[in-house]
Amino acid sequence: MGYEVIARKWRPQQFADVVGQGHVVQTLENALASNRIAHAYLFVGPRGIGKTSIARIFAKALNCDTGMTATPCDTCDSCLEIMGGTSLDVREIDGASNNSVDQVRELRETVKYAPARGRFKLIIIDEVHMLSNSAFNALLKTLEEPPAHVKFFFATTEPQKIPATIISRCQRFDLRRIPVADIIERLNLIARDEKVKIEDDALLAIARGSEGGLRDAESALDQLIAFRGKAITEEDVLQVFGLVSHQTLETLSDCILSGEMGAVIGNVDALEQAGKDLQRLVLELMDRFRNRLVASYGSSGGGVDVERLLRICDILSETDERMRFSLSKRILLETALVRCARAAKVATLEEIIAQINALKAAGGVVTVAPQLAPSPAPAPAAPAPPAAPVARRAAPPAATATAPAPAPPPASPEEPAVRTPTHSRTHTPASSPPPAGDELAKLTAQWPQIVAHAGRIAVAVQGALKDAVPTGVDGDTVHIDFDPEFASELQLFESPRNRKAIERSLAGVLGRPVMATFDTWKEKPARVAEVPTPAQSYAAAPPSDAAPPAPRKGNAQAWKQREEVKQVLDMFNGTIVDVRE
Numbered sequence: 417m418g419y420e421v422i423a424r425k426w427r428p429q430q431f432a433d434v435v436g437q438g439h440v441v442q443t444l445e446n447a448l449a450s451n452r453i454a455h456a457y458l459f460v461g462p463r464g465i466g467k468t469s470i471a472r473i474f475a476k477a478l479n480c481d482t483g484m485t486a487t488p489c490d491t492c493d494s495c496l497e498i499m500g501g502t503s504l505d506v507r508e509i510d511g512a513s514n515n516s517v518d519q520v521r522e523l524r525e526t527v528k529y530a531p532a533r534g535r536f537k538l539i540i541i542d543e544v545h546m547l548s549n550s551a552f553n554a555l556l557k558t559l560e561e562p563p564a565h566v567k568f569f570f571a572t573t574e575p576q577k578i579p580a581t582i583i584s585r586c587q588r589f590d591l592r593r594i595p596v597a598d599i600i601e602r603l604n605l606i607a608r609d610e611k612v613k614i615e616d617d618a619l620l621a622i623a624r625g626s627e628g629g630l631r632d633a634e635s636a637l638d639q640l641i642a643f644r645g646k647a648i649t650e651e652d653v654l655q656v657f658g659l660v661s662h663q664t665l666e667t668l669s670d671c672i673l674s675g676e677m678g679a680v681i682g683n684v685d686a687l688e689q690a691g692k693d694l695q696r697l698v699l700e701l702m703d704r705f706r707n708r709l710v711a712s713y714g715s716s717g718g719g720v721d722v723e724r725l726l727r728i729c730d731i732l733s734e735t736d737e738r739m740r741f742s743l744s745k746r747i748l749l750e751t752a753l754v755r756c757a758r759a760a761k762v763a764t765l766e767e768i769i770a771q772i773n774a775l776k777a778a779g780g781v782v783t784v785a786p787q788l789a790p791s792p793a794p795a796p797a798a799p800a801p802p803a804a805p806v807a808r809r810a811a812p813p814a815a816t817a818t819a820p821a822p823a824p825p826p827a828s829p830e831e832p833a834v835r836t837p838t839h840s841r842t843h844t845p846a847s848s849p850p851p852a853g854d855e856l857a858k859l860t861a862q863w864p865q866i867v868a869h870a871g872r873i874a875v876a877v878q879g880a881l882k883d884a885v886p887t888g889v890d891g892d893t894v895h896i897d898f899d900p901e902f903a904s905e906l907q908l909f910e911s912p913r914n915r916k917a918i919e920r921s922l923a924g925v926l927g928r929p930v931m932a933t934f935d936t937w938k939e940k941p942a943r944v945a946e947v948p949t950p951a952q953s954y955a956a957a958p959p960s961d962a963a964p965p966a967p968r969k970g971n972a973q974a975w976k977q978r979e980e981v982k983q984v985l986d987m988f989n990g991t992i993v994d995v996r997e
């Protein structure tokens with residue numbers, strides 16, 4: 417007997433053998449039992465999940481010599497011919513290669529005649545969305561007045577490309593990706609029959625790699641048997657398909673959650689050296705964190721984790737998009753995972769509010785309530801917009817707040833603010849209304865729009881600029897500083913194209929041509945110390961009557977001595993950069 421590939425040899429011949437599409441099979445069996453057969457069926461779903469297999473079984477069921485049945489006999493002439501692909505009553509057409517109007521016209525001619533031996537003429541068109549418009553029109557004429565002896569089965573991966581006039585004349589079934597457990601069960605069955613010894617982890621890796629497509633999983637098994645013979649390990653699977661092991665994924669996601677940047681970078685390095693598919697890695701990590709997200713919804717008090725996991729999932733899905741168009745996948749992946757690790761470490765808004773309210777309950781004077789500011793731009797009416805008096809120092813080891821710090825007693829807008837000059841060209845534009853012509857304030861306020869605009873000109877810069885802020889305007893030069901953690905992104909701007917993209921966006925806002933320079937910041941600018949979403953800011957209540965009299969404005973040292981200020985500085989690992997009254 418000649419060699420037959422597994423996917424073909426194991427193609428289901430009965431509805432009962434179809435894996436993971438119970439909802440479809442059940443409906444078709446009922447239709448056969450009650451003799452309510454539509455003229456046309458449309459099977460929708462990703463490749464390799466059983467669309468044409470189901471159509472073929474249905475064809476046998478309709479034409480079996482034993483009578484119309486949900487369990488065709490597989491032994492009569494009709495069944496054997498259909499299985500052997502020689503039945504005159506079953507036409508299988510590949511829409512991708514037979515998509516011309518002539519071919520559909522010819523098809524229309526043949527369906528006029530009665531079936532050769534069975535009850536029906538059965539037309540199976542795979543990838544039906546590939547038909548040309550005129551072919552669809554020709555097909556539509558038949559579908560509008562179908563001869564009673566003709567049934568159509570259409571299969572497609574892209575239903576949105578099929579005209580609505582066709583779809584509306586079909587009974588539509590959406591097939592789903594096959595669950596990992598079902599694929600493993602099927603592979604196990606096949607492996608036993610083929611006398612192949614295969615590790616459980618290897619089966620899991622194949623199932624993961626096939627993304628719910630049983631045919632892909634079966635082809636992978638074929639390939640592995642050819643490569644390894646009759647004993648297959650997880651390592652073989654990972655090697656052949658560029659997948660990352662279960663264990664490595666576990667380690668990497670743990671490193672991200674515990675914020676070990678060095679370990680994260682080291683892991684990426686090793687995986688790239690080993691020739692792993694980095695795009696694939698992002699998808700698998702995304703899957704992993706999504707599972708954790710679902711799990712943490714179930715547990716009580718998981719709110720904080722949910723926030724972090726959501727942020728990580730966001731970063732990963734954005735990275736997946738960007739990697740598709742990027743040549744330097746590794747840099748993108750590294751920066752993304754470092755951002756994830758950071759997202760996992762920073763305190764969430766809820767935690768900060770809880771901490772501050774606890775402080776208040778303990779007798780402090782600071783109250784904090786989240787409030788929605790009308791816009792990210794500074795508004796004179798809001799007593800304490802994002803420019804916090806407390807700026808973060810270099811990244812501390814433990815979970816650290818990076819949300820806006822609470823302000824001391826509110827500033828009265830009439831009096832000039834006193835600034836402690838911590839870094840020369842860093843302005844803190846947010847606490848008082850920006851004087852006319854304060855270009856940095858303008859850039860700061862419109863930074864998200866500037867980044868988005870630059871991203872439309874040069875896709876690569878958009879993600880990178882999210883980790884940067886404008887820190888000064890000197891004449892025709894705009895300074896843009898990066899978080900030192902993302903120093904690697906500076907090299908993006910060595911490309912004239914990327915540089916021009918941001919310069920054009922800046923010029924658009926300032927209304928004059930400017931040049932941009934890029935650097936890392938020495939100390940985190942107060943402006944970015946740090947608003948999770950631009951729309952959120954904090955209001956601080958004035959000291960209560962019971963509190964000791966407040967020190968005079970500008971006296972940072974005196975403020976520093978106050979117990980509640982000390983606690984806030986501790987909490988955020990901050991320094992006082994600005995005191996106002």
Ligand SMILES: [Zn+2]
Nearest residue numbers: 480489492495
């Ligand atoms: Zn039969």
